[in-house]
Amino acid sequence: MNRLSIIIPAYNEEKTISLILDRINEVKLIRNIEKEVIIVNDCSTDNTETVIQNYISCNTNLTINYFKYIKHDVNQGKGAAIHTGIAQATGDYLLVQDADLEYDPGEYNTLLKPILLASADVVYGSRFMGGNPHRILFFWHSIGNRVLTFLSNMFSNLNLTDMETGYKLFRTAIIQRIYLHEKRFGFEPEVTQKISMVPGIKIYEVGISYYGRTFAEGKKIGWRDGFRAIYCILKFGLFNNKLIAESKKMAPVQQAAS
Template sequence: MNFQKLSIVIPAYNEGATIHLILDRIAAVKLLNDIEKEVIIVNDCSRDNTVEAVQAYMSAHPDQNIRFINHEVNKGKGAALHTGIAHATGDYTIIQDADLEYDPEEYNVLIHPIFRGNADVVFGSRFLGGNSHRILFFWHSIGNKFLTMLSNMFTNLNLTDMETCYKMFRTPIIQSIKLKENRFGFEPEVTAKVSRIKDIRIYEVGISYYGRTYAEGKKINWKDGFRAIYCILKYNLFSR
């Protein structure tokens, strides 16, 4: 199996306070078989010091393979992901939020089924018994499980966490998919479209989750939940 480089796509919006921390954690990870890391940061027209923070980090760490792309206008998380995915040159691509909710130490957990020759796409599930989970919002967890169940009903997959950030794709596969959602509809859209690829091999592994409160910068809200329902229906029934 040819897996020499992993592209790590980071959509960033107003993450100046923490983005250096996630970059430190990514740098500290030693990937299986010494896989090379390529970090692609897409700044979605942040209004804080995200640009300055990334530029300072890159200047201080010239040895790290970091590429920085700047959106001149705010387009949404999905649009930032579209940009990052289009620029990925690794054999596989993973999505990494700029906050500290997901632990890059667990990249190897997602890589494992790929190394065994079993998977083209790997989802990291927060509900399959990862190491640590911060206890936060009951209704968020119920909402996530409902959206996953609704998605599964149409895709005929048996995922436990469709809304997870950690999704690792064989890069040619994700780059071949025409993605349209510019905000948080990326997750149900990409799940619907991946599920229809002939002979696709999708795996799911348990990961940890260190959630944020809204005071700490969490951005998703109830409106995004309704958008996810719309996207599940749209991309599974009306826009195939």
């Protein structure tokens, strides 16, 4: 493994985007893996674009090897921004990093260990396992996350503890072939159902920290997205007839040497 692509979907994140870039810049990946950062600005209405451009032009001592900045002309949703980032990724693996400060880039190496030690194809970072710090927030949100994970596991036949996690690490060659439809927060249940259908895929889960935000602090997901997630689990778990973008069948995953 030589390069990790880090996709940052950003919508009105002027207050935190430079901070998250600083944290990514501070991370030294194990085995000297290169970092490719792909920022997808989903037509922000604040100064997100200016902050990003100033950051790239004013910082000359970056440990980030490759920078890509893409802007949507129309707001399409977080899932659509992730789709754009996936298409642009050139790393051996890729992950999604929210532009807020809920997830810690310092834990990239934790996510990478199953890749390097066990040739994993997908690694989920679980907020509900391990002894890492977790901000105490809303009881019903945690219950909702567990219910959605339970339903997802029923149809995917996986035993994940946190389907809705924002930290998902994928082998790029696999995720770029999967047809993804959901343009908002339905990305999480859709991609989970679809990767579970890839023959021979190796999925791991590791414990991560979680520094959650309240709605007053800028959190965007709401109860409607929860119902959409249930719809996506049923839709893609029961009636998914388009898994692969290029062909109808995917050969069993070939395990590459790490």
